[in-house]
Amino acid sequence: LIMFIDTRLPLCTSPIGVQIRLAGSGSTRCSGRVEVYYNDTWGTVCDDDWDFNNAKVVCRQLGCDTAPSAPQSAHFGEGTGPIWLDNVDCSGSERSLSECQHGGFGRHDCGHNEDAGVVCSGEICLQIRLAGSGSTQCSGRVEIYYNDTWGTVCGDSWDLNDADVVCRELGCNTTQDAPQSAHFGQGSGQIWLHNVGCSGGERSISECLNGGFGTHNCGNSQDATVDCLGKKTVFLDKCSGRVEIYYNDTWGTVCDDSWDLNDAKVVCRELRCGMALGAPKSAHFGQGSGPIWLDDVDCSASERFLSDCQHRGFGTHNCRHSQDAGVVCSEMHLGSKIRLAGSGSTRCSGRVEIYYNGAWGTVCDDSWDLNDATVVCRQLNCGTALSATESAHFGQGTGQIWLDDVACSGSERSLSECRHRGFGTHDCGHGEDASVVCSGEKTFLFMRFCFFS
Incomplete structure (x- = not known):
């Protein structure tokens, strides 16, 4: 017509x-x-x-x-x-x-x-930095470099999810606070971004929603800031490997005395790598070098950081590197890609699909409920979950079924933080593909820019 x-x-x-x-x-x-x-x-x-x-x-x-x-x-x-x-x-x-x-x-x-x-002739690339009174390498006023000028970010809608992404991008640890109102002093000149909307799972602020460069209704008294907990203090290779701690400007290992799944749970949570599947000992991932920083680590599994767990004190141990502790987590990264697809799907309703190990796959509807859908809708910036539909409501997917028996509390920032059976472990067919219907997307424009460290 x-x-x-x-x-x-x-x-x-x-x-x-x-x-x-x-x-x-x-x-x-x-x-x-x-x-x-x-x-x-x-x-x-x-x-x-x-x-x-x-x-x-x-x-x-x-x-x-x-x-x-x-x-x-x-x-x-x-x-x-x-x-x-x-x-x-x-x-x-x-x-x-x-x-x-x-x-x-x-x-x-x-x-x-x-x-x-x-x-267009190409993608515009940006730099990011923290500045202002009292700022450090991991705390300060958020500034980005665009169009040959440093400018600030408006604090409207600024929250811990946005700050987490900035901290991660700068190589800093999880966010302690996301102060607004120019906590580290007012910037000057341009305010480049407004209404930044990160889910918290993005690996760079370049993947977050925002209102468009230079489009804002803010003053520098509203400049957004972050307060990260410092440079990353726990290291793993792709969410499984030998646990290493950064202390006193040096990376060192953790002794496996008393090392168990509760300790591994804290490491996986701190690194946003999903559930702890194992806590291998005896240098399972090879021997480290340098200091052995922690020994007799005793976590309850509820701690936010490994440094919150009981231990003998930094550098106090009776171990060798043949006793280096490791972990195996369920996820590759909190920012695992997720999308909605299928017949009749929109950006905020459809069959839930996960990108893992180089391939898109579906989620089984066993135990699928509104709490799980709530996490998916939040991760996609699609408002609240209206329903958690089952039985391939938006049509059957193809290929892998990556997740089964997903059990979210509803407070997680990403589906990767929820409990499940492990990637690829399921007893389902695509006739059981899970889906969601969300209330609708935020009215931000999508803009992506790259970052040079």
Whole structure:
């Protein structure tokens, strides 16, 4: 069905917060067919009046560099579904496509053979630092470098999840606090980010939702800060391996005297590596070198950090490196990828799929409930969980079934923190694939940028 513009209607601007993406054959993160998310559906943009200024705004909004071209005529292939925008008219200075004039959502005289595209010259890369009065390497005012200028982050919506990501990105330990209101003093100049929305599982703030560069309603009195607990003090290789402690500017090992699963649980939790599956002894992962920092470690399993557990004191031991302690955790990383898929799925409802060991797989619905769905919805920034549907409600998946008997309390920040049987261990078929229906996504624009340490 083709809809025609009533030329008597004035041009309008779209609401703030409309998301965009690039898709199609041959697309990359910074080139492709322009698609707009509106009314819970992705749709395309007609190429009538599509020009370099429009493409420039799209590239800026997506965190990509200058647009060298604005291809028309479905250069990246024809899209499907609605054509949301036509006669888009940007001056080139707008910060998002939502600020440009157009004929109104769904009003067009186009077919998908006229889908508009962009080719941007590349991804913009940012640096991140902590600054301000009393700041240290792991605490201070959060600042990012963009467009040749250091600027701050607004504290609106800033929370422990956001701070956790910054601490992790800077190589610091878990967040102790996420103060707002310029706790480390006010910055100056630009405020680059606003309404940052991390789930806490991202490996970089570049993976978090935000309101777009330079778009804010804040003053520097609201500058966001972090207070991390210091440089990482526990190390493992990919969530299993020999446990090493950083103390007195030196990495050292842990003696396996009294080492048990409770101790391993604390290590896995501290590193956000899921459940502890084993607590091997006798240098199972090879002998370390240098100091042996801890001996006779005695955790109850409820401690937040290994340093909170009882032990003989740093450097006090009667061990050799042949007794180095190790752990085996269930996960590769808290930030394991998760997505919703299947027939009739949207960004915030669908079949739950996990990316593990280089492949996407599903979750079995045994014991699946609203607590589990709550964690998935939170991790995806999709609001509250409305239902935890079972029996392949959104269609059966294919390939691996990665998780079974998932048991979340509902407070976890990632599905990887919940109890389960272990990756790939299940007694299910895809007719039991689990799914969720969430209330809806936050109205932040998605923007990604890379980080050089």
